[in-house]
Amino acid sequence: MIAHSxxxxxxxxxxxxxxxxxxxxxxxAGFLARMRNIGRKADIHEALPLIPESSIAGKALVTIISxxxxxxxxxxxxxxxxxxxxxxxSNQITQEMTIQIKPQPGRxxxxxxETAAAAVKxxxxxxxxxxFSKLESSNLLEPWxxxxxxxxxxxxxxxxxxxxxxxxxxxxxxxxxxSEKAPHAVxxxxxxxFERLTNMANALVFAAIFVLALVITAMALAIAFATRGAxxxxxxxxxxxHFVGAxxxxxxxxxxxxxxxLGLKGAAIGGFSTLAAFxxxxxxxxxxxxxxxxxxxxxxxxxxxxxxxxxxxxxILTILIAxxxxxxxxxxxxxxxxxxx
Amino acid sequence: MVRFENVGLRYGMAxxxxxxxxxxxxxxxxxxxxxxxxxxxxTLLRLILLSLRPTRGFISLFGRETSTLEKDDxxxxxxxxxxxxxxxxLLDHLTTYQNVSLPLLVQGKEESSYRAExxxxxxxxxxxNHMDAYPPVLSGGEKQRVAIARALIMRPELxxxxxxxxxxxxxxxxxxxxxxxxxxxxxxSVVIATHDLSLMDQFDSAQRLVLGDGRLHIYE
Numbered sequence: 003m004i005a006h007s008x009x010x011x012x013x014x015x016x017x018x019x020x021x022x023x024x025x026x027x028x029x030x031a032g033f034l035a036r037m038r039n040i041g042r043k044a045d046i047h048e049a050l051p052l053i054p055e056s057s058i059a060g061k062a063l064v065t066i067i068s069x070x071x072x073x074x075x076x077x078x079x080x081x082x083x084x085x086x087x088x089x090x091x092s093n094q095i096t097q098e099m100t101i102q103i104k105p106q107p108g109r110x111x112x113x114x115x116e117t118a119a120a121a122v123k124x125x126x127x128x129x130x131x132x133x134f135s136k137l138e139s140s141n142l143l144e145p146w147x148x149x150x151x152x153x154x155x156x157x158x159x160x161x162x163x164x165x166x167x168x169x170x171x172x173x174x175x176x177x178x179x180x181s182e183k184a185p186h187a188v189x190x191x192x193x194x195x196f197e198r199l200t201n202m203a204n205a206l207v208f209a210a211i212f213v214l215a216l217v218i219t220a221m222a223l224a225i226a227f228a229t230r231g232a233x234x235x236x237x238x239x240x241x242x243x244h245f246v247g248a249x250x251x252x253x254x255x256x257x258x259x260x261x262x263x264l265g266l267k268g269a270a271i272g273g274f275s276t277l278a279a280f281x282x283x284x285x286x287x288x289x290x291x292x293x294x295x296x297x298x299x300x301x302x303x304x305x306x307x308x309x310x311x312x313x314x315x316x317x318i319l320t321i322l323i324a325x326x327x328x329x330x331x332x333x334x335x336x337x338x339x340x341x342x343x
Numbered sequence: 344m345v346r347f348e349n350v351g352l353r354y355g356m357a358x359x360x361x362x363x364x365x366x367x368x369x370x371x372x373x374x375x376x377x378x379x380x381x382x383x384x385x386t387l388l389r390l391i392l393l394s395l396r397p398t399r400g401f402i403s404l405f406g407r408e409t410s411t412l413e414k415d416d417x418x419x420x421x422x423x424x425x426x427x428x429x430x431x432x433l434l435d436h437l438t439t440y441q442n443v444s445l446p447l448l449v450q451g452k453e454e455s456s457y458r459a460e461x462x463x464x465x466x467x468x469x470x471x472n473h474m475d476a477y478p479p480v481l482s483g484g485e486k487q488r489v490a491i492a493r494a495l496i497m498r499p500e501l502x503x504x505x506x507x508x509x510x511x512x513x514x515x516x517x518x519x520x521x522x523x524x525x526x527x528x529x530x531x532s533v534v535i536a537t538h539d540l541s542l543m544d545q546f547d548s549a550q551r552l553v554l555g556d557g558r559l560h561i562y563e
Contacts, residue, residue, distance in 0.1 A: 239434055246445050
């Protein structure tokens with residue numbers, strides 16, 4: 003135990019008069035008592051960065067993380083958008099079916115249409131039936147053939163749109179009934195189109211997940227290299243921490259805190275940029291509303307606005323990336339420290 | 344406390360930098376480690392501090408043979424040793440106060456439990472007005488005193504000081520030596536590496552360990 007009086011007499015010449023008075027006031031007993039009190043868990047610890055916070059490498063890393071997070075969250079957001087849009091398409095498609103009746107020689111098309119419409123209307127599970135008149139059917143072809151062409155001479159098929167009750171229509175029985183009552187009517191329940199659409203949407207979602215995995219892997223590698231670089235740059239600090247009695251776990255946690263802060267900053271910038279990008283795309287679509295391409299985009303992706311699950315996914319990904327950055331650096335630092343004496 | 348038996352150290356395939364070192368540092372002892380520049384004083388201190396492994400021989404610290412120590416054991420031993428480096432090794436991004444607190448901080452001690460002690464120690468070494476200063480703005484002598492305060496704050500059983508008066512004027516060197524002597528009287532073993540003969544003459548009763556040609560000569 004170091005005696006207070008010894009220290010004081012030895013260093014008397016080093017201290018100023020006011021400092022001398024201070025020590026005389028506090029006294030030896032008080033000093034020793036406080037020295038014995040040293041012992042519980044830290045509180046300044048959280049506020050004291052042992053790894054310097056600002057460095058060129060740190061700024062570059064924040065930029066890399068923000069770009070990677072932007073790409074990752076943009077991919078995830080796009081996947082959610084596609085999934086939502088695919089859900090919307092399938093809802094629209096499954097909410098109605100089409101009956102097509104082609105003109106046949108020797109048969110009255112109007113009578114066939116009326117017969118088929120009446121039979122379908124009476125079929126259980128059908129909510130409503132809309133018969134497209136000859137003019138309406140002709141109008142459907144106008145975008146392709148132009149308004150100058152007379153369609154009266156052409157054998158244009160007639161359409162009946164059937165809206166079924168939810169889950170209440172047996173399609174195969176309807177098809178059998180139609181083949182009896184109107185043999186030339188063809189019922190299209192859009193199943194083929196729906197299956198293709200679903201497959202395409204699923205493929206896009208899987209592709210998005212794959213890209214997301216690639217982006218996160220690339221980011222993990224970037225963090226690993228950055229951590230090694232930071233360790234090389236802070237070798238002196240690590241040595242000092244070792245010499246003053248720091249455990250490897252303590253040092254690696256310091257690195258984890260340091261990189262978690264960088265990760266959180268970069269991920270927040272990236273995640274916020276993605277949310278802003280989706281909001282901007284939705285805004286531009288609204289402004290652009292009525293333009294030639296906007297209708298196609300809107301029919302594919304709705305209003306291009308992310309649903310709540312999409313927003314939550316982006317926020318969760320952002321937080322996960324920050325934790326990922328911190329943990330990767332901790333593991334790398336700890337493993338490296340284990341190899342040092 | 345510290346025991347070396349036939350310890351040798353070589354870097355790579357070169358000839359041995361240190362050879363056949365056999366000595367011991369007893370509890371409550373005081374010794375100067377001296378020799379010409381490049382004789383291996385700092386290397387010997389690093390061997391005691393376990394930052395270098397000997398290529399041969401036996402080293403025991405606080406009763407434990409060092410070649411079989413685990414990392415946690417090494418950390419535990421280092422916590423019993425205070426060290427003042429020749430180049431101070433202060434962390435430039437921490438204040439004087441934070442640098443001195445570092446050994447306590449890394450042990451997870453509560454800041455409120457040591458704040459007063461760190462402040463008092465800094466006042467004792469004449470840095471009461473520089474607690475919030477960062478090392479780059481301190482003079483060489485002030486940095487030296489911060490390094491000494493950091494080594495003392497844990498009240499080590501063994502103090503290793505590498506040229507602790509190398510950056511201060513003769514007057515401050517005498518004061519610092521008095522501090523080490525007082526520390527020794529209070530029970531700490533002190534090893535001061537220096538080639539300052541006038542400093543050693545001020546404390547004649549200290550054991551002198553003289554390094555030359557890689558070998559150690561002991562003068563009581």
